[in-house]
Amino acid sequence: MLALNNVSKRYPGGHEALKAVNLHIEPAEMVFLTGHSGAGKSTLLKLITRLEQVSGGQIMVDGRNVSRMGEREIPRHRRRIGVIFQDNRLLPDRTVFDNVALPLVIDGCHRHRELQRMVRAALDKVGLLNRERSYPMNLSGGEQQRVGIARAVVNKPPLLLADEPTGNLDPDLSRDIFDLFVNFQQVGVTILVASHDLELISSFNRRRIKLEHGNLISDFIPDAEESHP
Numbered sequence: 001m002l003a004l005n006n007v008s009k010r011y012p013g014g015h016e017a018l019k020a021v022n023l024h025i026e027p028a029e030m031v032f033l034t035g036h037s038g039a040g041k042s043t044l045l046k047l048i049t050r051l052e053q054v055s056g057g058q059i060m061v062d063g064r065n066v067s068r069m070g071e072r073e074i075p076r077h078r079r080r081i082g083v084i085f086q087d088n089r090l091l092p093d094r095t096v097f098d099n100v101a102l103p104l105v106i107d108g109c110h111r112h113r114e115l116q117r118m119v120r121a122a123l124d125k126v127g128l129l130n131r132e133r134s135y136p137m138n139l140s141g142g143e144q145q146r147v148g149i150a151r152a153v154v155n156k157p158p159l160l161l162a163d164e165p166t167g168n169l170d171p172d173l174s175r176d177i178f179d180l181f182v183n184f185q186q187v188g189v190t191i192l193v194a195s196h197d198l199e200l201i202s203s204f205n206r207r208r209i210k211l212e213h214g215n216l217i218s219d220f221i222p223d224a225e226e227s228h229p
Contacts, residue, residue, distance in 0.1 A: 001027040001159060001190040002048070006057035009043050009214075017043040019214040020057070025192065027158075030185040032201045033194040035211035041194040044211070045161050048192075049081055050074045062158060079107055082152030082189075084162040088144050090136040090151075096123070097132040100151045107155060122150040126180060142173035149180060153189070160184060162193040166200070174200055 002025040009018040018040045025031050033041050046052040047059060050066055059066040061077070069077055090099050101119045109115050123129045126146040136144055145165060152160060162181070166174035174197060181191050182204070195201060201208060210218040 001025055001029070001062055002192070003060040004044075004057065005060070007044075007047065007054050007059060008056040009040075009047060009052065010055040016214050018047070018211075021211075021214075021216045023209065023216065023219075025190060027190055028185060028188045029207065030181060030191040031193070031207045031209060032204075033192055033209050033211065034196065034198065034201065036196065038213075039211040040214045041211055042163055045083075045163050045192070045194060048161060049078055049083060079103070079155065080157050080159065082155075082157040082160040084145075084148055084152045084160070084165045086164040086167040088136075088148035090144060090147055092136050094135075095132065096128065096134050096136070096139070096147050099136070099147055100154050103151060103155050118154055119150075122154040123147075125153065125183070126150045142169055142176065145169060145173075145177060146180070149177070153184060158188075158190060160189050160191045162191070162195075164195055165193065166195065166197060171200065175203075178204060 002023070004021050004023040007018055007021045008016065010016050021044070033044065035041050043052070047054055048061065048066065050069060054067050062080070064077065066077065097119055100122055101115055104115050104118060120129060120132065123132055126149050128143060128146055128150065131139065131143065136147065139147065160181070166177050169177065178200060181193060185191050205222045208220045209216060
């Protein structure tokens with residue numbers, strides 16, 4: 001599903017955010033990306049979505065070379081990726097329903113029944129079907145983040161990226177969010193989660209990759225017999 005081959009990113013001024021990173025993630029695999037602030041986690045996610053371009057190497061997503069995509073191909077590429085941010089980036093003047101529907105509207109889905117069905121299915125997956133008429137300011141932090149997740153998965157993308165999705169949440173809510181990711185993985189979604197919450201990550205029996213100063217320094221796959229979720 002996802003392959004990075006000798007990927008480097010150098011910014012003006014000479015700062016190297018990523019240095020010859022090699023990474024392969026299989027379809028329906030859930031992987032945690034760890035490392036301190038400035039390690040290169042967010043940069044890696046931006047390169048995958050083509051918000052930024054690599055300085056060297058190549059990125060393959062579902063057999064497509066992201067590094068060589070033309071401007072016309074990039075919007076279609078991004079529609080196949082669900083992205084979840086730490087600050088959820090909800091529109092405060094739109095209802096929960098309208099926030100989740102936004103990717104579908106942008107993608108040209110204007111059929112009322114189809115749009116309603118897809119939005120409500122996404123809200124049901126995150127347990128917020130009863131809040132569809134609410135506004136973000138009337139939701140708790142955990143509910144707002146779940147709305148962001150519903151928006152990211154509403155068009156059923158095969159790849160889901162999350163950048164510090166639990167950074168503003170308490171431990172119990174953070175675990176609820178990670179449990180949702182496990183549910184999505186179980187139905188075939190490939191998931192890459194950037195997080196510094198090592199205690200929470202270690203409670204899940206999932207692959208863990210660590211970046212340090214732009215270098216991929218470890219790739220740990222827990223023993224399959226470990227009794228974690």
